[in-house]
Amino acid sequence: MAAPTADRQALGSKSANNPLRVKGRDLPFPLNIYQTAVGKKWVMAVTGLMLVGFVIAHMLGNMKLYLGVVEHNGEMIYDADIYAEFLRELLVPLAPHGVVLWLLRLGLLAAFGLHIHSAYSLTRMNASSNRTYESKRDWLAANFASRTMRYTGTIVLAYLIFHLADLTWGWIPNTEWEHGAVQSNVVNSLSNPAIALIYIVANIMVAVHLYHGVYSMFQSLGINNPQYNGLRRGIATGLAVVILLGNVSFPIAVLFNIIDFDPALLGPAG
Amino acid sequence: MSRRLNLTLKVWRQEGPAANGHFEVYKANEIPDDASFLEMLDIVNEGLIAEGHTPIEFPHDCREGICGTCGVMINGRAHGQEKGTATCQLHMRKFNDGDTIVIEPWRAAAFPIVRDLVVDRSPLDKIVEAGGYISAPTGTAPDANEIPIPKEVADSAMDAAACIGCAACVAACPNSAAQLFTSAKIWHLNSLPQGQAERYRRTEAMVETMEEFFGSCTNHGECSEACPKEISQDFIAYMNRDYIKSKVVNRRLAGQR
Numbered sequence: 220m221a222a223p224t225a226d227r228q229a230l231g232s233k234s235a236n237n238p239l240r241v242k243g244r245d246l247p248f249p250l251n252i253y254q255t256a257v258g259k260k261w262v263m264a265v266t267g268l269m270l271v272g273f274v275i276a277h278m279l280g281n282m283k284l285y286l287g288v289v290e291h292n293g294e295m296i297y298d299a300d301i302y303a304e305f306l307r308e309l310l311v312p313l314a315p316h317g318v319v320l321w322l323l324r325l326g327l328l329a330a331f332g333l334h335i336h337s338a339y340s341l342t343r344m345n346a347s348s349n350r351t352y353e354s355k356r357d358w359l360a361a362n363f364a365s366r367t368m369r370y371t372g373t374i375v376l377a378y379l380i381f382h383l384a385d386l387t388w389g390w391i392p393n394t395e396w397e398h399g400a401v402q403s404n405v406v407n408s409l410s411n412p413a414i415a416l417i418y419i420v421a422n423i424m425v426a427v428h429l430y431h432g433v434y435s436m437f438q439s440l441g442i443n444n445p446q447y448n449g450l451r452r453g454i455a456t457g458l459a460v461v462i463l464l465g466n467v468s469f470p471i472a473v474l475f476n477i478i479d480f481d482p483a484l485l486g487p488a489g
Numbered sequence: 490m491s492r493r494l495n496l497t498l499k500v501w502r503q504e505g506p507a508a509n510g511h512f513e514v515y516k517a518n519e520i521p522d523d524a525s526f527l528e529m530l531d532i533v534n535e536g537l538i539a540e541g542h543t544p545i546e547f548p549h550d551c552r553e554g555i556c557g558t559c560g561v562m563i564n565g566r567a568h569g570q571e572k573g574t575a576t577c578q579l580h581m582r583k584f585n586d587g588d589t590i591v592i593e594p595w596r597a598a599a600f601p602i603v604r605d606l607v608v609d610r611s612p613l614d615k616i617v618e619a620g621g622y623i624s625a626p627t628g629t630a631p632d633a634n635e636i637p638i639p640k641e642v643a644d645s646a647m648d649a650a651a652c653i654g655c656a657a658c659v660a661a662c663p664n665s666a667a668q669l670f671t672s673a674k675i676w677h678l679n680s681l682p683q684g685q686a687e688r689y690r691r692t693e694a695m696v697e698t699m700e701e702f703f704g705s706c707t708n709h710g711e712c713s714e715a716c717p718k719e720i721s722q723d724f725i726a727y728m729n730r731d732y733i734k735s736k737v738v739n740r741r742l743a744g745q746r
Binding site for chain 2: 234235236239240241242248249251252255256257258259260261341344345347348350351352354355356357358359361362364365368394427431435436437438439440441442443445448449451
């Protein structure tokens with residue numbers, strides 16, 4: 220039988236009285252909020268809310284793909300292309316062409332950056348705090364979505380980069396890409412079944428991520444009233460389903476020629 | 490008539506904090522189903538002592554579900570399969586003859602194993618020391634109802650105060666977070682008039698002490714499922730709200746001249 224005192228000494232820095240980590244010097248307010256885990260979760264929830272807003276707006280914008288060609292200033296042109304130009308023209312002439320869109324993009328970029336950084340540093344904190352069980356443990360409340368946030372998040376990030384390379388930068392070889400020609404770029408890209416499959420799978424990942432993310436957001440922000448808490452699960456599930464159905468519909472509609480691109484329809488009206 | 494159960498136990502044995510642990514298999518024969526889980530371990534230990542072996546060290550004290558000392562992982566669940574039940578209140582009639590029961594200590598980086606199934610939970614004390622109290626002049630006992638407290642507020646505070654500090658929430662959490670414990674201790678005082686004076690100082694200090702030892706909350710909800718007092722995750726949301734507020738309020742107070 221080992222003596223308890225010897226054990227204590229052998230334990231050294233592993234003693235329960237020694238913190239796993241010590242908080243460093245406080246940064247000036249409000250940066251000090253981001254120094255703590257509860258603060259990071261708050262930032263993650265706020266940026267997550269911004270990103271959800273973007274995903275909804277992006278999906279609604281994409282609905283223009285279904286509208287086909289419309290008459291615009293005496294010319295037949297695809298509605299999606301008009302919408303893309305509208306985004307660049309936001310608040311013109313108050314702001315120069317494209318500036319507001321870039322401000323929105325910078326905001327999004329900052330939200331993505333903070334969302335990813337807080338996720339990364341909290342994941343590391345949790346890994347260092349946890350010790351796994353040697354035997355099989357049961358999960359009673361955690362679900363697939365909640366346990367795979369870091370994986371679905373990483374997949375969504377990889378997809379996001381692919382999506383930008385595909386349709387914003389036109390880097391994917393063998394697809395004809397032209398700056399600003401939204402309808403033709405989308406149809407050219409998604410009529411390739413392999414690329415369509417990537418979009419479908421990735422959007423399922425987005426929905427799984429949102430199923431837990433939106434629910435979790437309420438809790439992290441402290442939005443809680445026992446009388447209405449059931450709504451939080453409903454809102455999260457509803458949003459995930461709406462975004463899943465909306466976003467997955469685009470690649471499928473292209474594959475079935477519901478969304479198509481026909482240059483013959485373009486040109487002067489009448 | 491009480492049944493008699495013959496069980497196989499797979500128990501984590503570990504000499505001390507720095508030693509390597511392993512599972513040891515024991516036969517627990519002729520266990521009366523009226524026995525509690527801890528009494529079952531007592532019976533096994535009596536057998537081990539009679540054979541000259543070292544008995545299994547396990548945490549226990551009041552054995553009536555209110556002290557929070559006991560608690561082990563039983564078949565992959567904190568405090569076993571019964572909801573809202575501490576290990577001491579789990580009875581052997583909930584098991585079947587021939588069952589194999591796997592028993593493991595709580596696992597968290599902040600809880601070193603003292604021996605076998607006993608872990609050192611003093612980091613929870615550190616959190617309470619940081620602010621889980623009120624500073625009140627303790628003269629003679631005040632008159633009853635001198636401080637009016639609405640029934641709903643008293644109920645909410647009592648629900649939070651039901652926490653016995655057993656650490657099942659930490660044990661069940663995949664991040665080893667102590668959010669449920671800390672939020673219960675915070676809300677127990679933050680919801681009551683007596684706790685208002687130190688509300689934001691308390692919240693900031695307790696949360697930041699918690700984060701020195703434990704992980705962060707990912708809102709799985711495993712903690713509430715494991716809690717023998719069925720404490721709600723709602724308190725975690727209240728704590729999150731008060732914490733962000735504390736950063737603003739305490740900053741304003743720091744500027745006070």
